[in-house]
Amino acid sequence: TAAAPRPWRLFGAMCLLRLPRITQPLEKEEEEMAALMGQIELEKSQYSDHEIRKLEEEEKLRRRKESMYDDDEAPGKTVIMAQDLEDKWEQKLLQFKPAPRVTDADKNNNRTSLNRKLDRNLMLLVKQKIGNQELWLLPQVEWQPGETLRSTAERAMATFLGDHIQAKILGNAPYGIYKYKFPRAIRTEDNVGAKVFFFKAFLQSDDLSQAELKKDYLWVTKDELGDYLKSEYLKKVNRFLLD
Amino acid sequence: PCRAQPKKKKKVDVKKEQAQKDRMKKKIRKLEKAAPEMIPIEDFITPLKYSDSNRVRSLPALSFEETERRVLLMKKWCLFKQNQDKAEKAAIQALIEAQQEALKELRLESEELYQAAIRRDEELFPFERDGPNYTPPLLGYDPPEGKCVDITKVYTQ
Numbered sequence: 587t588a589a590a591p592r593p594w595r596l597f598g599a600m601c602l603l604r605l606p607r608i609t610q611p612l613e614k615e616e617e618e619m620a621a622l623m624g625q626i627e628l629e630k631s632q633y634s635d636h637e638i639r640k641l642e643e644e645e646k647l648r649r650r651k652e653s654m655y656d657d658d659e660a661p662g663k664t665v666i667m668a669q670d671l672e673d674k675w676e677q678k679l680l681q682f683k684p685a686p687r688v689t690d691a692d693k694n695n696n697r698t699s700l701n702r703k704l705d706r707n708l709m710l711l712v713k714q715k716i717g718n719q720e721l722w723l724l725p726q727v728e729w730q731p732g733e734t735l736r737s738t739a740e741r742a743m744a745t746f747l748g749d750h751i752q753a754k755i756l757g758n759a760p761y762g763i764y765k766y767k768f769p770r771a772i773r774t775e776d777n778v779g780a781k782v783f784f785f786k787a788f789l790q791s792d793d794l795s796q797a798e799l800k801k802d803y804l805w806v807t808k809d810e811l812g813d814y815l816k817s818e819y820l821k822k823v824n825r826f827l828l829d
Numbered sequence: 830p831c832r833a834q835p836k837k838k839k840k841v842d843v844k845k846e847q848a849q850k851d852r853m854k855k856k857i858r859k860l861e862k863a864a865p866e867m868i869p870i871e872d873f874i875t876p877l878k879y880s881d882s883n884r885v886r887s888l889p890a891l892s893f894e895e896t897e898r899r900v901l902l903m904k905k906w907c908l909f910k911q912n913q914d915k916a917e918k919a920a921i922q923a924l925i926e927a928q929q930e931a932l933k934e935l936r937l938e939s940e941e942l943y944q945a946a947i948r949r950d951e952e953l954f955p956f957e958r959d960g961p962n963y964t965p966p967l968l969g970y971d972p973p974e975g976k977c978v979d980i981t982k983v984y985t986q
Contacts, residue, residue: 594938606961615909618902632884684964704965734945735935757953759946761924763931781938783931788958825927828920 593778594765598738599726601761601827602753604700604708604789604805608687611705640668697804700792707829708805711814712746717769722804722814724823726782735760739785746803752790761786762826764819784826868984 612620633641691699700708712725727742729735736758743751760783767779804814808829811820936943 596938596942605958607965609961609963613909615905619906622899622902629886629888632879632886638884685967687964689965701965705961735942736946754953754956755950757950758948759928760931760935762927763934765934781934783935822927826924828924 595777595780596729596735596738597726597780597782598729598735598742599724599782599784600710600739600743600755601724601784601786601823602710602743602747602751602789603786604792606706607704607792609705636668640672643667643669697806697810700805702805703807706807707827708807709811709827710746711804711806711811713802721816723819724784734758735783736785739783739787743787753787754790755785755787760784762822764822766818784823786826871982 687704689701689704690696691702696702702708710725711722713720714723714726715721716723725742725746727738727745729738733741736755740755743753762784764782764784765779766782768777806814808824808827811823815823932943932946935946
């Protein structure tokens, strides 16, 4: 390029999101509304075949108890009543135990596990050395001339998680930017500071056993980011994160 | 007479046959011109067995307090949803602003990177994802066997 080389170094960072696997609990208004809708639907509806059968059988039973004469059916025959069917279905439901919504990782607060907080987004944080400090950051790697920023971000993901990651990157454009100037000690004419461009990706596969995770990593939700990231960095990152 | 009659028969027959063919063709054309029959939507036709009077539910009438409670709840719900929608729109707006700022900075850096960034990503759509369920998947669960027979009626126009 004919323009003079800019004094900013470029970095590409990847914000890898694990999308929620279970639904979030309903708010109070939502629960009340759901109950109301159910009630209105019941009031507007008519009897179904099953209910009519149940009502008729209750009538027959009542009549048989009041007057002790045999009906058309011989007493030896066993008839399956609708109520029996309902009891049987109820029993079957009670026998089934679904997986718990609050997992063990939740209880132990094991932040390296992906099974935590199944109803929220989790993002990857790694510990990286910047200058002479070890900081918690979204995985980032310096841009090499000749590649697009998106491939820089992909490279960043591959450096920290290995090649076998199935992630869907959302588009070629960056989602956010963090600009900072180097401390005066290492600042030169050509090297004023760095610009970190953030990209977003969704994690497709749930199993990361193939990934070679080097160093320290964490999967955290948006609220817990404040525990690890510096305030300026955090402000910029929060701008492009939905929750 | 013997010579004249067979000739008349032929002419009259030919004429009658032609008239018949014309009538048939007219009928066919009329049928074709008529609009094609609409495919009935089965959801909009209530089957007659559901209009029996013994099907009507007998429930106690709603009290005044109940109707009041319902109306107030509807109003609260209205407000709740409005706030939720506003929050969503504000969040999306913030996202867009952050992206625009990032692209502006990128343009300052290098034009070719900027052009690469604003190019459309062909592999993004169609984007498919299974939505979240109520409970996470149970390990080692064996779903019960069963056969599903499809009895939907298919109409051809």
